[in-house]
Amino acid sequence: xxxxxxxxxxxxxxxxxxxxxxxxxxxxxxxxxxxxxxxxxxxxxxxxxxxxxxxxxxxxxxxxxxxxxxxxxxxxxxxxxxxxxxxxxxxxxxxxxxxxxxxxxxxxxxxxxxxxxxxxxxxxxxxxxxxxxxxxxxxxxxxxxxxxxxxxxxxxxxxxxxxxxxxxxxxxxxxxxxxxxxxxxxxxxxxxxxxxxxxxxxxxxxxxxxxxxxxxxxxxxxxxxxxxxxxxxxxxxxxxxxxxxxxxxxx
Numbered sequence: 690x691x692x693x694x695x696x697x698x699x700x701x702x703x704x705x706x707x708x709x710x711x712x713x714x715x716x717x718x719x720x721x722x723x724x725x726x727x728x729x730x731x732x733x734x735x736x737x738x739x740x741x742x743x744x745x746x747x748x749x750x751x752x753x754x755x756x757x758x759x760x761x762x763x764x765x766x767x768x769x770x771x772x773x774x775x776x777x778x779x780x781x782x783x784x785x786x787x788x789x790x791x792x793x794x795x796x797x798x799x800x801x802x803x804x805x806x807x808x809x810x811x812x813x814x815x816x817x818x819x820x821x822x823x824x825x826x827x828x829x830x831x832x833x834x835x836x837x838x839x840x841x842x843x844x845x846x847x848x849x850x851x852x853x854x855x856x857x858x859x860x861x862x863x864x865x866x867x868x869x870x871x872x873x874x875x876x877x878x879x880x881x882x883x884x885x886x887x888x889x890x891x892x893x894x895x896x897x898x899x900x901x902x903x904x905x906x907x908x909x910x911x912x913x914x915x916x917x918x919x920x921x922x923x924x925x926x927x928x929x930x931x932x933x934x935x936x937x938x939x940x
Contacts, residue, residue, distance in 0.1 A: 692889040692900055694744045694845040694861070694868075695936060697761065697773055697827060698731065699807065700751035704729050707805055708748040712844050714780055714803075715765075715823045719746065733822060742865070744827075744918050747888070754805060757884035760876075763809040764798075764869075766825040777801065777811050781933055791875070794923050807884060826869045832878070834870040839869060840907040840927050844889050879930075886932040888922070890939050901925065901935050909933070 701707040705722075708729035712719060720732040720741050728751045732741040751757075767773035777799050781787070787798040788802040797813035810828075812818070818825040831837055838857045842849055845868060851858035855872035891900045899924050905911070921937040 690894075692844055692845040692891055692935070694847065695888040695890040696743070696745040696747040697763075697885055698747040698749060698888050698934075700757060700882070701748045701805055702751070702754060703805075704748035704750050704893070708746075709764070709804065709845075710744060710783065710804055711748075713783065714785075715746075716822075717746065742863075744887075752856075754884050756881060758877075758879045758881045759808060759884050761827065761829050761885040761887070762807070763824055764826040764828055765809060765811045766821055767812055767814050769814050773799070773811055773813055780811070781824055795900040809841055821866070824866045826867050829868060829870045829931065830873045830876050831870050831931075832872065832874060832876065834872040836908075837870055837927055837929065837931075840904060840909055841868065843907055843911040844887070844904055844933055846889075883932045886934065888934045888936055893938050893940050896937050897923065897935060897937055904933075904935070 699707070705726040708719065708731055711717065712731050717731040717733055718735055719729060720735055721730045722728070729748045731746040735741045765776065767776055779866055780801055781934055784804045785801040786857045788808050790800050792800055798810045800808060802808050812825050834857045835854050838849060838852065842859055845859055845913050847859040847868065849857065850860040851869070857870040859868040891897055904925055908928045909925040912924045912932060914924055914932065916924055922934040925933050925935060927933070
């Protein structure tokens with residue numbers, strides 16, 4: 690019984706435009722899209738048989754994403770200092786802006802914001818990410834990284850490959866881009882809806898309700914973010930309020 694990390698889902702004022710921006714920024718492709726453009730999903734590639742790797746980046750319509758809290762961000766890879774500088778320059782030419790999130794003046798990474806204000810980092814070259822593509826990591830900021838470890842390991846189905854009190858790394862089975870949970874004690878606490886949340890999915894033979902119960906037993910709680918109750922997914926939150934949706938079973 691396992692879950693798959695299906696997507697990192699981004700609330701957007703204009704999902705189609707923002708997805709297009711990120712597709713160009715990352716070199717990813719659109720793998721599915723609603724007819725009305727209200728949801729656009731990106732993946733790293735689409736294989737000849739139509740399959741693609743997970744997780745996707747999903748962009749969904751939300752009239753006020755600025756009112757949400759920002760707990761998850763992307764870290765972009767670089768192969769050298771020159772590559773990092775070129776990537777920053779290219780993204781600024783595309784409409785990104787430099788951002789201050791409290792990083793040190795001599796931080797080796799560069800913090801930017803996309804056209805809708807979502808922050809992300811362009812990392813300095815680091816050997817541990819050299820085998821990865823354009824995304825080096827998905828970072829979840831926490832007040833207590835260790836306390837979230839078991840829940841997120843179960844939710845993603847990924848393996849704990851680093852287990853420090855303030856820094857937990859979960860790595861997918863293919864050794865690809867990790868989820869990094871990092872303690873940031875100065876991060877504000879709030880109960881606003883997340884601008885970016887994680888969707889997980891049971892396999893076709895798994896029971897959605899049993900998976901929800903398993904995550905609740907590990908510390909998740911049911912959450913109300915304004916859903917009607919008719920949705921096919923179940924909204925949960927981890928002990929710090931980070932949202933995750935358990936989708937209906939899928940291949």
